[in-house]
Every structure is written in C-alpha cells, then in structure tokens.
Amino acid sequence: MYLKHVLPLAGAATLASFAAHAETITVATVNNNDMIIMQGLTDEFEKAHPDIDLEWVVLEENVLRQRLTTDIATDGGQFDVMTVGTYEVPIWAKQDWLVELDDLPESYNEDDLIKPIRDGLSQDGSLYALPFYGESSMMYYRTDLFEKAGIEMSDQPTWDQVQDWASQINDPDNDVYGICLRGKPGWGENMAFVSTLVNTFGGRWFDEDWHPEINSPEWKEAVSFYVDLMNKYGPPGATSNGFNENQALFSSGKCGMWVDATSAAGKFYDADESQVADKLGFAPAPIAKTPKGSNWLWSWTLAIPTSSDSKDAAKTFITWATSQEYIELVGEKEGWTSVPPGTRESTYENPKYQEAAPFADFVLNAIQTADPTDSTLKPSPYIGVQTVNIPEFQSVGTQVGQMIGAALSGEQSVDAALDQAQRSVERTMRQAGYYD
Amino acid sequence: MNPTMTKKLLLTLLAWGIALIVFFPIFWMILTGFKTEGEAVATPPSLFFEPTLAGYHTVMARADYLKFALNSIVISFGSTLLALIVAIPAAYSMAFLPTKRTQGTLLWMLSTKMLPPVGVLMPVYLLFRDMGLLDSQLGLTIVYMLMNLPIVVWMLYTFFKDIPKDILEAGRMDGAGTVQEVLYLLLPLTLPGIASTGLLSVILSWNEAFWSLNLTTSDAAPLTAFIASFSSPEGLFWAKLSAASTLAIAPILIFGWMTQKQMVRGLTFGAVK
Numbered sequence: 055m056y057l058k059h060v061l062p063l064a065g066a067a068t069l070a071s072f073a074a075h076a077e078t079i080t081v082a083t084v085n086n087n088d089m090i091i092m093q094g095l096t097d098e099f100e101k102a103h104p105d106i107d108l109e110w111v112v113l114e115e116n117v118l119r120q121r122l123t124t125d126i127a128t129d130g131g132q133f134d135v136m137t138v139g140t141y142e143v144p145i146w147a148k149q150d151w152l153v154e155l156d157d158l159p160e161s162y163n164e165d166d167l168i169k170p171i172r173d174g175l176s177q178d179g180s181l182y183a184l185p186f187y188g189e190s191s192m193m194y195y196r197t198d199l200f201e202k203a204g205i206e207m208s209d210q211p212t213w214d215q216v217q218d219w220a221s222q223i224n225d226p227d228n229d230v231y232g233i234c235l236r237g238k239p240g241w242g243e244n245m246a247f248v249s250t251l252v253n254t255f256g257g258r259w260f261d262e263d264w265h266p267e268i269n270s271p272e273w274k275e276a277v278s279f280y281v282d283l284m285n286k287y288g289p290p291g292a293t294s295n296g297f298n299e300n301q302a303l304f305s306s307g308k309c310g311m312w313v314d315a316t317s318a319a320g321k322f323y324d325a326d327e328s329q330v331a332d333k334l335g336f337a338p339a340p341i342a343k344t345p346k347g348s349n350w351l352w353s354w355t356l357a358i359p360t361s362s363d364s365k366d367a368a369k370t371f372i373t374w375a376t377s378q379e380y381i382e383l384v385g386e387k388e389g390w391t392s393v394p395p396g397t398r399e400s401t402y403e404n405p406k407y408q409e410a411a412p413f414a415d416f417v418l419n420a421i422q423t424a425d426p427t428d429s430t431l432k433p434s435p436y437i438g439v440q441t442v443n444i445p446e447f448q449s450v451g452t453q454v455g456q457m458i459g460a461a462l463s464g465e466q467s468v469d470a471a472l473d474q475a476q477r478s479v480e481r482t483m484r485q486a487g488y489y490d
Numbered sequence: 491m492n493p494t495m496t497k498k499l500l501l502t503l504l505a506w507g508i509a510l511i512v513f514f515p516i517f518w519m520i521l522t523g524f525k526t527e528g529e530a531v532a533t534p535p536s537l538f539f540e541p542t543l544a545g546y547h548t549v550m551a552r553a554d555y556l557k558f559a560l561n562s563i564v565i566s567f568g569s570t571l572l573a574l575i576v577a578i579p580a581a582y583s584m585a586f587l588p589t590k591r592t593q594g595t596l597l598w599m600l601s602t603k604m605l606p607p608v609g610v611l612m613p614v615y616l617l618f619r620d621m622g623l624l625d626s627q628l629g630l631t632i633v634y635m636l637m638n639l640p641i642v643v644w645m646l647y648t649f650f651k652d653i654p655k656d657i658l659e660a661g662r663m664d665g666a667g668t669v670q671e672v673l674y675l676l677l678p679l680t681l682p683g684i685a686s687t688g689l690l691s692v693i694l695s696w697n698e699a700f701w702s703l704n705l706t707t708s709d710a711a712p713l714t715a716f717i718a719s720f721s722s723p724e725g726l727f728w729a730k731l732s733a734a735s736t737l738a739i740a741p742i743l744i745f746g747w748m749t750q751k752q753m754v755r756g757l758t759f760g761a762v763k
C-alpha cells in the first residue's frame with residue numbers, strides 16, 4: 055500500500071517540476087526492416103512534434119505477441135502504441151481492448167488505404183488500427199532456369215503446371231531445387247502457406263457450424279500434393295525452412311520457384327543480399343480448383359490500447375507513421391525500395407516507386423485480390439485467408455502445422471496426420487464451446 | 491609410458507575436449523559478431539575473414555547499452571543481496587535447530603522451482619500492476635530474489651551443516667548471543683560458501699529472460715531484453731544478434747572468470763563430502 059501511495063505522489067512531483075516537459079509514449083514493435091527504419095526516423099517525428107517523446111520496445115514477433123497479449127488482457131497500461139497483425143485486430147477490437155479510430159484528420163486520406171487491408175482492420179465500419187505495411191503472397195521464379203528449360207510462365211499459373219515445371223528445372227546435383235516452400239511448423243509459418251493451398255484446392259478450415267474439415271478430401275488432396283511436390287523437387291530438410299530460410303535459399307540461387315510473401319521482393323533486388331537480382335521473375339500465386347484464397351493477406355498495423363494514458367499523443371504518432379507523408383519521407387531518406395509497401399494506393403501510383411520497384415503491380419494486384427471475407431470455395435463462418443480470425447486459431451494452427459510437418463518429414467502418412475489433426479482440432483473447438 | 495601416465499593423458503585430453511565443446515558456441519558467437527551479415531550466414535562458414543565492427547556499431551546506435559547493463563547490474567546484485575539477507579537466518583535455523591519438518595520444508599521450497607513460471611505470469615502481472623511495480627527495478631529485484639531463494643537457502647544449508655555445532659556452542663559459552671554467533675562465527679567460517687552462493691545467484695539473475703521480458707518495458711529492462719530486440723524472424727540479423735549477445739555476456743563472463751575459484755569450490759563442496 056505504501057508504494058501505491060508514494061508512487062503517484064512522486065509522479066505528480068516530477069510532473070510539476072517538469073511542467074513543460076514532453077509527453078512520452080511507449081511504442082512496442084517487431085524487429086523487421088520497416089520497423090527499424092521507423093525507429094530510425096524518431097528524430098524527424100520529435101522535431102515535428104516537440105511535445106511528444108518516443109520510447110521504443112523492440113521484440114521478436116512471437117515474444118512481442120505474448121508480451122502485448124499479457125499487458126492488454128490485464129489492462130496493464132505499459133504501452134501506448136502496439137504493433138499488431140491483421141489476425142489480432144478484429145479479435146482485440148471485439149474485446150474493447152483497442153481505441154476506435156473514427157475521427158482521423160482529413161489530411162490522413164483514409165480512402166487511400168487499400169481496401170482489403172482497411173476492411174481487415176475495421177469492425178462495424180470503424181477502424182481499430184492503422185496499417186503500417188501490408189503483404190500478400192506471390193510466386194518468385196528464376197527467369198534464367200525457365201529460359202534454359204524452354205518454359206514460358208503463364209499469366210495465372212496452376213499448381214499442376216508448377217509441378218511440371220519443378221520437375222524440369224530440378225537439378226539437385228548442382229544444388230538447384232525445383233521449388234522451395236515453407237515447411238517449418240507454426241500457425242504463421244507452414245500453415246500460412248498450407249492454408250492458401252487448401253483454399254485453392256477447394257477446402258476450408260471449418261464448416262458453417264464450426265466443425266473442422268481437416269480430414270476432408272480437399273485437405274487430403276492439397277496436403278498430399280504439397281508433400282509429394284516437396285519430396286520430389288524440394289530442398290532437403292524442408293521441415294526446418296520458414297520464410298527466412300527459404301529467402302536465404304532463393305537469394306543464393308538454390309530454388310527454381312518459391313511461393314511466399316510479396317515483401318521479399320524488395321530484398322531480392324538488393325545486390326548485397328541477393329545473387330538473383332538480375333534473373334528474378336514474378337507471377338501470381340498458383341491456383342488449383344479456385345482462385346479464391348490462393349494468396350494470403352497480412353499487415354502489420356499500429357493500434358492504441360484502451361489502457362494507454364496518452365491516447366491523443368499516440369494517435370498523433372500512428373497517423374504520422376502510416377501517412378502518405380511518412381512514405382515519402384522514407385522514399386527520400388532511405389530509397390524507394392525501402393518504402394513500407396501494401397498500405398496506400400498512392401504509393402503504387404507514385405512514379406518514383408514504380409521505377410524503383412518493378413514488382414509493384416504484382417504486389418498491388420495480389421493484395422487487392424485477397425479477400426478475407428470470401429476466401430473459400432464452400433461457404434465458411436470465418437474471416438481470414440491464411441488464418442481463421444478466432445482466438446483459438448493460434449493453438450489450432452500450430453497443432454495442425456506440427457502434424458503436417460510430421461507428414462512432410464515422412465514420420466507419418468498424410469492421411470494419418472490429417473486424421474490426428476482433425477481429432478485434435480475437434481477437441482479444442484469443443485473445449486472452447488463452439489459445440490457440445 | 492606407464493598406465494597412470496596414459497590415464498592422466500587421456501583424462502586431460504577428455505577434459506580439453508569437453509571444455510572446447512562447451513566453449514565453442516560462445517567462441518562462434520564472439521566471432522560472428524565481427525562478421526558482416528552476409529558472412530554470418532555464408533555456407534560453408536568462414537573461420538578467417540576481415541573483421542568488422544559494423545554489427546557493434548548498429549547495435550550501439552539502435553539501443554542504449556549502458557542503460558540496459560546498469561539495470562542488469564542493479565537487479566542481479568540487488569536481488570542476490572536481498573536473497574542472502576533472507577536466506578542466512580533461514581538456513582541457520584534449519585541447520586542448527588532442525589525440527590522433524592525441516593527436511594520436508596526444504597524439499598517443498600525446492601519444489602517451487604518446478605513450477606513453470608508462465609503458470610503464474612497473470613497473477614504476478616496483476617499484482618505488479620496494482621502495486622505500480624511493472625517496469626521497475628524494484629519489482630524485478632523482488633521477483634529474482636524469490637526465484638533464487640530456494641537455491642540460495644539450500645546451498646547455505648549444506649554449507650552451514652558442515653560447521654560443527656561445538657564451535658557455535660563454544661561461542662555461546664563465552665556469552666555470544668544468536669546474532670553475534672552468526673556474525674562472528676558462522677559467517678566468517680562459511681564465507682567461501684556464501685560467496686559462491688551469491689555468485690551463482692548473480693549469474694542466474696543475470697541470465698533470466700522470462701520475467702525480465704514480461705515485467706519490463708523500457709525503464710527497467712535488463713540486458714536480456716536488449717538481446718531480444720535484435721532477434722528477428724525476417725531478414726539477416728545474426729551478426730547484430732551475436733554482437734548484442736557478446737556485449738550482454740561480457741560483464742558476467744569477466745566477473746565469472748575473476749571469481750571462478752570460489753565458484754568451483756562452492757559448487758563441488760557437497761560432492762566431495
């Protein structure tokens with residue numbers, strides 16, 4: 055009790071003695087290139103807003119997610135701005151954990167935000183987070199290998215074609231594999247990819263009554279295809295490859311094709327980090343039975359927890375960091391390939407960006423065609439393309455991811471893995487009260 | 491060569507082998523800190539390369555190392571001091587005035603170490619929120635003190651048990667009270683043991699990551715939070731992360747190296763009884 059009384063007093067005394075001192079806001083964010091650039095531009099923001107000081111807490115994605123969830127669920131009030139993904143925003147908004155952002159200034163130009171991204175962050179027509187960076191998935195391929203094999207890329211490749219092409223360019227003796235895909239288990243790792251594959255094969259996570267369909271014929275077909283493709287034409291040890299590992303493999307010339315995040319494109323053009331800058335081709339993510347849900351949608355967003363004491367200052371910061379003006383600032387200071395992609399139409403209309411990023415149109419098209427509200431062939435009760443936006447999905451996705459990982463490594467047959475996954479998801483959903 | 495010499499040689503070789511295996515990851519981390527990001531992930535890895543301070547430069551530019559280091563020092567030494575103050579009387583009573591429940595109490599204390607910390611994260615977080623202890627050095631000091639208390643009591647208990655009761659009795663005959671007995675007889679006699687217990691507690695606190703990441707944000711964040719901010723699921727970060735880790739372990743490594751005699755003595759004390 056002593057502390058409880060003393061601390062506010064001490065706080066008040068400090069405030070009184072520094073009446074003119076700036077308000078400090080604590081920003082929690084992930085450690086990726088775009089966020090580090092934002093952190094580096096702290097001075098620019100503080101110069102423009104001398105009454106606000108920024109304090110940064112940078113953490114790895116999974117650690118951050120756990121840290122923020124603890125704080126926001128307990129109303130801890132340790133953060134004023136949180137970096138959250140598209141997956142959490144609707145869930146947290148529903149819990150009244152995030153501040154509704156309905157009175158954004160005119161100059162913010164809300165209509166400029168790319169529609170599927172904006173829709174993903176809205177609840178009943180109000181925004182609860184502002185997109186900092188957005189991505190979808192697409193296919194990268196090696197133009198030199200395709201030319202040598204006499205293959206012509208189609209405007210919309212299909213998975214059958216991909217399998218055929220992979221067989222032609224696969225050359226393990228020279229350390230070149232037909233295709234690289236994610237294999238590392240995790241709801242945000244292999245399952246991001248596998249979910250899109252299941253979508254395009256006509257499958258869905260849950261039927262309209264929330265019963266899982268993991269062992270349905272569509273899932274079996276999609277996962278068998280994936281395991282077969284990777285075993286025949288994939289790199290060895292694919293179960294330990296996530297985004298990072300595949301990016302390293304592709305940029306060192308070891309993959310003929312790779313289907314993954316559009317955000318990798320900028321890095322492949324960086325000759326310091328990539329050996330494939332001059333032989334890189336792009337195509338939309340391949341499809342099978344339906345184009346629905348064949349490419350994912352993800353964005354990192356900035357949101358304000360309701361437990362923050364400095365909501366106004368926090369709002370000033372997040373509108374600045376997600377504004378057109380900020381994008382231009384990054385373009386001028388860091389170069390246009392470093393601009394945070396996938397949030398505003400105006401970025402893609404900017405001739406400077408178009409010149410620096412030849413992949414811009416593919417990315418914009420991929421994001422615009424990803425519809426989280428209609429991502430499965432058969433109707434589904436959930437929102438999300440590669441995720442199901444319910445709180446249980448992190449655990450469900452990771453369980454299934456591990457079993458598919460086991461199928462990929464050959465520890466289990468695909469049928470056995472999916473049957474086991476089905477039972478485990480059924481149990482989780484029953485315990486969560488979706489049905490008796 | 492006679493058989494004893496061969497045995498000695500083999501044992502020496504074995505000890506060196508084990509030491510090298512244990513030290514290799516640390517050596518590799520220090521080495522990687524001086525590489526460029528490209529070299530850090532190159533296959534095959536390069537042993538000889540042109541060293542660069544670029545990793546250290548980025549790390550120092552992006553975070554205030556001294557602030558994190560100071561927090562680590564205050565919290566780990568503060569919690570150790572606090573733990574010793576609580577544990578010395580506890581171990582004294584258990585060693586010299588045991589009851590039939592002493593053994594059970596000791597085991598029960600140790601059993602709290604078997605609880606996964608994440609199981610009590612929520613209640614601790616709520617308590618800290620209400621007491622205003624989130625992101626404070628004091629809060630983390632208390633948690634670390636509680637975390638290390640069972641081990642500290644156990645170690646002190648074994649050291650105290652080795653002191654013959656007769657010595658304390660002799661003191662009492664000369665008119666020493668309990669306080670004098672502890673201060674002038676017990677503590678000087680077991681000082682090496684207390685020192686090694688303290689050292690172990692400092693090292694455990696220094697390396698603890700779960701509570702420090704969860705209960706601090708910026709003001710009280712120790713070096714573990716500093717390291718965590720350089721790991722990333724995207725892009726190349728190994729050189730920077732290695733540089734940050736080297737910076738984070740440097741103080742405790744030097745400290746451990748200086749005090750290794752006491753450490754080894756304390757840790758093998760019970761084993762040769």
